[in-house]
Amino acid sequence: MKLTEQLGIDYPIIQGAMAQIAKAPLVAAVSNAGGLGIIASGGMSAEDLRAEIQKTKALTDRPFGVNLMLMMTNIEELTEVIIEEGVKIITTGAGTPKSYMPKWKEAGIVVIPVVPSVMIAKRMEKLGADAVIAEGTEAGGHVGETTTMALLPQIVDAVSIPVIAAGGIADGRGMAATFALGAKGVQVGTRFLATDECPVHPNFKEAVLKAGDRDTTVTGRRNGAPVRSIKNKMIKEYLRLEEENVDRDTLEKLTMGSLRKAVLDGDTDNGSVMAGQITGLVTEIKPCREVIEEMMREAKMVAAGLIVE
Numbered sequence: 206m207k208l209t210e211q212l213g214i215d216y217p218i219i220q221g222a223m224a225q226i227a228k229a230p231l232v233a234a235v236s237n238a239g240g241l242g243i244i245a246s247g248g249m250s251a252e253d254l255r256a257e258i259q260k261t262k263a264l265t266d267r268p269f270g271v272n273l274m275l276m277m278t279n280i281e282e283l284t285e286v287i288i289e290e291g292v293k294i295i296t297t298g299a300g301t302p303k304s305y306m307p308k309w310k311e312a313g314i315v316v317i318p319v320v321p322s323v324m325i326a327k328r329m330e331k332l333g334a335d336a337v338i339a340e341g342t343e344a345g346g347h348v349g350e351t352t353t354m355a356l357l358p359q360i361v362d363a364v365s366i367p368v369i370a371a372g373g374i375a376d377g378r379g380m381a382a383t384f385a386l387g388a389k390g391v392q393v394g395t396r397f398l399a400t401d402e403c404p405v406h407p408n409f410k411e412a413v414l415k416a417g418d419r420d421t422t423v424t425g426r427r428n429g430a431p432v433r434s435i436k437n438k439m440i441k442e443y444l445r446l447e448e449e450n451v452d453r454d455t456l457e458k459l460t461m462g463s464l465r466k467a468v469l470d471g472d473t474d475n476g477s478v479m480a481g482q483i484t485g486l487v488t489e490i491k492p493c494r495e496v497i498e499e500m501m502r503e504a505k506m507v508a509a510g511l512i513v514e
């Protein structure tokens with residue numbers, strides 16, 4: 206079965222689950238445009254998630270999914286809400302969904318883990334994942350080490366389930382490139398930050414529009430939770446402290462609540478402005494429908510016009 210049929214969507218474009226940002230307005234806009242919107246449940250309580258699912262349902266009749274950030278401690282409760290509300294698609298990130306998988310599969314949910322390596326992709330296939338999202342280190346937020354260009358074909362060769370590409374894709378050229386490497390779909394985050402419907406502070410959108418190809422960096426490699434974001438005052442301070450080998454607590458204090466600062470308050474100097482390396486390509490705010498339709502049109506044109514000689 207084609208991925209789009211399996212997910213009940215028109216186009217194989219999935220919106221990346223961006224914590225604090227990927228809520229009803231963005232999720233419904235992506236799903237209404239024929240892609241797959243995903244609610245980011247990271248940081249939400251079960252009641253928060255239920256409210257967000259119900260808001261989304263009020264805005265769209267199309268399928269949408271929920272992402273579970275596996276570092277969270279309330280996965281069981283979030284799972285109950287997902288099943289009760291009849292959401293049929295789960296993506297996971299930042300860990301292994303091993304212990305939850307049987308329950309999700311029993312509930313008839315399509316499970317699509319985000320994976321940063323071949324080993325984890327194979328493990329997810331064995332556990333019964335319906336597809337995997339191969340996310341390269343170009344992506345924003347919590348990332349692995351390998352680039353999309355290198356990771357994707359290796360995962361495509363290693364598993365028999367569909368592979369969705371993520372990290373570094375913001376237009377039809379990028380989409381076509383990942384399909385050339387064997388992807389059956391793309392997950393896109395950064396491009397959807399700069400959309401009319403994205404409920405992030407305008408300063409955050411402005412930071413994404415302004416940032417160039419070298420303006421993101423990864424912090425936290427040392428403590429095992431590497432995160433890519435746009436360089437700013439806070440990140441420079443973090444890197445300086447990391448260099449000085451300060452203890453974990455000091456670093457944690459600096460980043461505590463930093464995503465909220467950027468997303469809700471628009472404090473792009475002291476907040477965490479998570480975005481991928483492709484941010485340099487994003488220079489205009491558009492409606493989600495336009496992003497999706499342009500991406501499909503361009504990907505088809507690029508793929509049809511490829512000449513290798």
Ligand code: TUI
Nearest residue numbers: 224247298299300301319320321345346347348349430
């Ligand atoms: O999860 C993401 N990206 C994220 S989560 C997030 S929220 C956050 N906020 C502050 C600090 C840290 C996180 C922001 N961005 N992407 C998916 C992803 N999953 N990337 C890497 C992984 C991953 C890592 C290890 C998936 C599986 C895995 O398994 C390890 C194991 O236990 O086998």
